[in-house]
Amino acid sequence: MSSILIYLESHDGKLKSNAAEVATAGRKLATAQQKELVAVVIGEVATDELGNWGISRAIRLSGGNLADYSGDVWAAELAQLVSDQQADTVLMMASSQGRDLSPRLGALTGVTVIADVISLENQDGTTVGLRPVFANKAQVLVRPTGELAIFTLRPKAFTPEVVEAVATTVESRSAAALDALAIVRELAVAAGAKIDLTEADVIVSGGRGMGGSEKYDILEQLAEKLGGVVGASRAAVDAGWRPHSDQVGQTGKTVAPTLYIACGISGAIQHLAGMSSSRFIVAINKDPEAPIFKVADYGIVGNLFEVVPALNSAI
Amino acid sequence: MKAIVCMKQVPDTESRITINPEKTGVEQGDFSYIIGPYDEYAIEAALQLKEAAGEGEVVLLSVGDPSIKSTLQKGMAMGADRSVLIEVDSYNGDALTTARLLAAQLKTMEYDIIFFGKQAPDDNNAQVGPMVGQLLGLPTVTAIAALEVQEGKAVVEREVEGGREVYEVTLPALLTTEKGLNEPRYPSLKGIMQAKRKPVDLVSGEVAAATTEQLTWSYPPSRAEGKIVGEGTAAVPELVRLLKEEAKVL
Ligand SMILES: Cc1cc2nc3c(=O)[nH]c(=O)nc-3n(C[C@H](O)[C@H](O)[C@H](O)COP(=O)(O)OP(=O)(O)OC[C@H]3O[C@@H](n4cnc5c(N)ncnc54)[C@H](O)[C@@H]3O)c2cc1C
Ligand SMILES: Nc1ncnc2c1ncn2[C@@H]1O[C@H](COP(=O)(O)O)[C@@H](O)[C@H]1O
Numbered sequence: 001m002s003s004i005l006i007y008l009e010s011h012d013g014k015l016k017s018n019a020a021e022v023a024t025a026g027r028k029l030a031t032a033q034q035k036e037l038v039a040v041v042i043g044e045v046a047t048d049e050l051g052n053w054g055i056s057r058a059i060r061l062s063g064g065n066l067a068d069y070s071g072d073v074w075a076a077e078l079a080q081l082v083s084d085q086q087a088d089t090v091l092m093m094a095s096s097q098g099r100d101l102s103p104r105l106g107a108l109t110g111v112t113v114i115a116d117v118i119s120l121e122n123q124d125g126t127t128v129g130l131r132p133v134f135a136n137k138a139q140v141l142v143r144p145t146g147e148l149a150i151f152t153l154r155p156k157a158f159t160p161e162v163v164e165a166v167a168t169t170v171e172s173r174s175a176a177a178l179d180a181l182a183i184v185r186e187l188a189v190a191a192g193a194k195i196d197l198t199e200a201d202v203i204v205s206g207g208r209g210m211g212g213s214e215k216y217d218i219l220e221q222l223a224e225k226l227g228g229v230v231g232a233s234r235a236a237v238d239a240g241w242r243p244h245s246d247q248v249g250q251t252g253k254t255v256a257p258t259l260y261i262a263c264g265i266s267g268a269i270q271h272l273a274g275m276s277s278s279r280f281i282v283a284i285n286k287d288p289e290a291p292i293f294k295v296a297d298y299g300i301v302g303n304l305f306e307v308v309p310a311l312n313s314a315i
Numbered sequence: 316m317k318a319i320v321c322m323k324q325v326p327d328t329e330s331r332i333t334i335n336p337e338k339t340g341v342e343q344g345d346f347s348y349i350i351g352p353y354d355e356y357a358i359e360a361a362l363q364l365k366e367a368a369g370e371g372e373v374v375l376l377s378v379g380d381p382s383i384k385s386t387l388q389k390g391m392a393m394g395a396d397r398s399v400l401i402e403v404d405s406y407n408g409d410a411l412t413t414a415r416l417l418a419a420q421l422k423t424m425e426y427d428i429i430f431f432g433k434q435a436p437d438d439n440n441a442q443v444g445p446m447v448g449q450l451l452g453l454p455t456v457t458a459i460a461a462l463e464v465q466e467g468k469a470v471v472e473r474e475v476e477g478g479r480e481v482y483e484v485t486l487p488a489l490l491t492t493e494k495g496l497n498e499p500r501y502p503s504l505k506g507i508m509q510a511k512r513k514p515v516d517l518v519s520g521e522v523a524a525a526t527t528e529q530l531t532w533s534y535p536p537s538r539a540e541g542k543i544v545g546e547g548t549a550a551v552p553e554l555v556r557l558l559k560e561e562a563k564v565l
Contacts, residue, residue, distance in 0.1 A: 096475040100457045103442035107449035111526040112411040115440050133439050137332040141530040181454040186481040196476035244495030251352050251494045259564045280562045295538050302547035310548040314555045
C-alpha cells in the first residue's frame, strides 16, 4: 500500500503550530484515498499532540547529523524515508524551512514540488493542488504526472481540525551520519521573539502614511490589544522605519491572518499580492480613493493618527 | 572572484494578468519584462563581491528564448560582464527541468559562487536554486539576508520565522537572495552603452519531460465589495461593532 508522508516542523523539541495544518490536510487525503498516513518528525520532538489530529503512526528520525538543521542532510534522510515507506505523496509547509527543504527533496527524488498550494483535492486517487501564481493575480490547478508528488502548503490556508483522539505509535529511527554541506551554526532568535507575520492571526500594518518609525507606537499598541503583530508596506521598510522582515507583499511576506488592518497604506498591487487573502481587511486611510478600500471589508476614511488612538481606547 | 548569476526574465509586477480563453495559461502579448526582483539582489551581490576582490567576472545565465537578450542586457548594464543564454523550445518552465538545464550548463563553467533569486514572482516556485545546489552537490543556503565572504568561505544569514539562521559554507557555494541583502544599483548611462557590446553566448539545452502538469487556470475569487464604515473617529464605534458582531474577530 502506498502512503502519504507528512513532515512536521518542530522547534526546541516541540511541534510548530503549523504542524496541525499539515496534519489535517494529510489526514483528509489519506482518508479519501485510503492510504496510510505517516507523520515524520526530526529530532527529539514531543509527539503527544499527534493523536488529536488522527495520526496513528509516526516516525521520529534522530542521531546522525540531524541535531542542527541542514537542508542537504535532512532532505537526504527524507528521500530515504520516501522510498522505505513507499510514499506517493509528501506534504510539508511552505514555510522558510519547507521552502528550503522541499526543492532539495524534489531534486533527489526527481520531481518538481507543487509549491505553496492553497487547497488539495483528490481526483480518482491522484492529488491535485491549487497554487497562486503571478503574485496572487491568477491560480492554477496542478497535477503530478509521475509516481511521486511533493506538495508544500501555504501557511494559514489549511484550517487545523481536531478529531476524536487516536493512539499514536511512534517509531524511532537513527539516521546515518551524513556530512553536511551547509549546516546552521547558530540560530539568532529575534528580539522579543514575537510571532512571525506568516503565523499571526492579527496583523496591524503601517505604510508611508505613518511618517516615521517612532509613530508605530500606536500600531504596536493596537496589535498588542488584539494579540497580533505589526507589519509594513515596502514604502515604510524602504524608508528605514521597519525591518525588511516586516514587509508584506510581493517582495515581502504573503500573509493570511484572520484580521489585517492597513493604516496609511494605499493598496498598491504589490502590497495586495501579499495580503488580499486575509479573512477580514480593515483600511484606515485619509484618501477615499485609495485602492486599499476596494479590498477592505471595512474602511474608515480619516487621519490614522486620530482613528487608531480612538480604536485603541474603544477595544 | 568568479560569480555566476542565474536570472529569470519575468513580467513587470504591475502587469495585468489575462487568462487565455482555453484556460491553459496567460496571454503573453501585453507584458513588459523585467529582471526578477529577487534576481536583482543576486546581481548586486555578485557585483559587490567582484568589486571587493578587485578582480573577477560576473556572468549571467538564463534559460529561455532569444527574446530574453534584452533583459540580460539590463543586467549587463548594471555591470555584469557577459551572459550565457540556454536556448530551448517547447519549454513550460517546470522547475526541475529548468534546474537540470542550468546544472548541466554550470558543470561546464568556472565559478567561486553562484547566485539565484529566492523566487520568481510569476511561477512562485522558489525551487530552482536549491534544486541546482542539490544536483551539483554544492553547499547551498536559500533566502539569504546577509553575506560576508572571506578566504574561501561565506558566512550568511537567512531569515526564518522568529529569527535568523547563521551558516558558514566553503566556496564554491550556491546562495539564493532575499530582499534586504542589498540595494540593487541602477544602470548608469555608460553602463547601458557598454552593455550593448557585451557578449551573449547562445548554447542549446535538452528539455526533459516535466513531472507536473498544469490543468486549469483561473482567477482567485474576488473579494466582496468593501464598505466604508464612515469618516474619522466618529466611525470607530461602528467599526468595533462590526468587528465584534459581523466578523466576530474581537
Ligand atoms: C518589483 C516591486 C515589488 C514591490 N513589492 C512590494 C511589497 O512587497 N510590498 C509593498 O507594500 N509594496 C511593494 N512594492 C511597492 C508598491 O508599488 C508601493 O510603492 C508601496 O506598496 C506603497 O506603500 P504605501 O502604500 O505605504 O505608500 P503610498 O502608496 O505612498 O501610500 C500611503 C497612503 O497613506 C495615506 N496616508 C497618508 N497620511 C495619512 C494619515 N495621516 N492618515 C491616513 N492615511 C494617510 C495616503 O492617503 C496614501 O494612500 C513593490 C514595487 C515593485 C516595483
Ligand atoms: N529560466 C530561468 N533561467 C535562469 N534562472 C532561472 C530561471 N528560472 C528560475 N531561475 C532562477 O531561480 C530562481 C527561483 O526561481 P523559481 O524557482 O522559478 O521561483 C530565480 O530567482 C532565478 O534566479
